[in-house]
Amino acid sequence: xxxxxxxxxxxxxxxxxxxxxxxxxxxxxxxxxxxxxxxxxxxxxxxxxxxxxxxxxxxxxxxxxxxxxxxxxxxxxxxxxxxxxxxxxxxxxxxxxxxxxxxxxxxxxxxxxxxxxxxxxxxxxxxxxxxxxxxxxxxxxxxxxxxxxxxxxxxxxxxxxxxxxxxxxxxxxxxxxxxxxxxxxxxxxxxxxxxxxxxxxxxxxxxxxxxxxxxxxxxxxxxxxxxxxxxx
Numbered sequence: 001x002x003x004x005x006x007x008x009x010x011x012x013x014x015x016x017x018x019x020x021x022x023x024x025x026x027x028x029x030x031x032x033x034x035x036x037x038x039x040x041x042x043x044x045x046x047x048x049x050x051x052x053x054x055x056x057x058x059x060x061x062x063x064x065x066x067x068x069x070x071x072x073x074x075x076x077x078x079x080x081x082x083x084x085x086x087x088x089x090x091x092x093x094x095x096x097x098x099x100x101x102x103x104x105x106x107x108x109x110x111x112x113x114x115x116x117x118x119x120x121x122x123x124x125x126x127x128x129x130x131x132x133x134x135x136x137x138x139x140x141x142x143x144x145x146x147x148x149x150x151x152x153x154x155x156x157x158x159x160x161x162x163x164x165x166x167x168x169x170x171x172x173x174x175x176x177x178x179x180x181x182x183x184x185x186x187x188x189x190x191x192x193x194x195x196x197x198x199x200x201x202x203x204x205x206x207x208x209x210x211x212x213x214x215x216x217x218x219x220x221x222x223x224x225x226x227x228x229x230x231x232x
Contacts, residue, residue: 024173027220031119032061034218035149038227039115042147044068046114049141051104052121056084062117063093070096072113076103104137111143118150120223126195128205135209145232148211151218151225153190156198166190169222199224 035058039046045068050059053073062069073084081101088094100107116138125131138148155162170187190196197205203214203226211228218225 027223028057028119030220031151031218031223031225032058034225035117035227036062036065038149038217039066039147042066042069042114045070047112048072049107049113049116049138050074051116051118051138053084054080054119056087058117058119059084059097060087060091060093063088063091063096070098072098072100072107074100074102074104074107076101104134104141107141109140111141111146113142114146116142116146116148116150118148120151120153122150122202122205123152123154123194123196126193128195131195132205132208135206135211137209139210139230142230144230146230147227148206148229149225149227150206151223152202153194153196153222154199154202154224155196155222157196165222172221196222199226202226203228 039048039062042048044066046066047070048062049072050056051074053059053075054077056073059071059073063071073081073088075081075084078101081099085094085097085099088097088099118138122131122134125134135148142148155165166187173186199216202224203216206214206226206228210230212231214226214228216224216226
């Protein structure tokens with residue numbers, strides 16, 4: 001799927017995105033809970049880049065948890081950024097945010113951020129070289145010793161257990177209210193539009209992009225979470 005197609009897809013999903021995935025919230029919440037510890041060493045007034053900010057769920061979480069942090073909410077979908085801004089205004093942290101509807105490469109190429117988040121974004125970059133360049137673009141915008149925490153779908157699709165894992169994951173999402181047609185579409189999307197790689201391979205792409213060796217700190221079903229620092 002090309003970038004403009006992804007942008008159009010998420011524009012369409014923005015209005016009902018949170019409601020559609022509400023049953024999957026425990027996975028998101030467990031990831032964010034552990035990310036608090038990952039980011040515990042950041043300054044009290046940390047400046048944080050949220051790549052693929054979506055409707056702003058993780059920014060809302062960290063804005064409550066770390067009241068002096070400031071954020072750049074980045075997402076190429078204008079509708080998602082609109083939803084993120086509305087949440088920030090509704091929940092009272094909009095004055096701590098800059099909203100940017102575009103890609104990482106459109107940000108100033110300066111190391112201004114203490115930390116970054118990137119949840120379920122890099123998996124849509126099918127070309128490994130492009131995915132490495134994406135991680136490199138984030139790394140360049142982090143200060144020395146800055147921390148990235150990210151999550152992606154990951155599995156060894158050639159492994160004997162992949163069909164069973166995929167079935168379990170589809171059933172998990174089915175419990176989230178998706179009908180058979182939606183699940184069939186998701187299965188096709190995974191095969192065509194999502195770069196599901198072995199977890200160690202995903203980590204290696206981030207390392208090739210300029211991060212120190214990543215730590216995989218979370219797994220829930222097919223969603224894996226990693227953290228990595230830039231060199232000091």
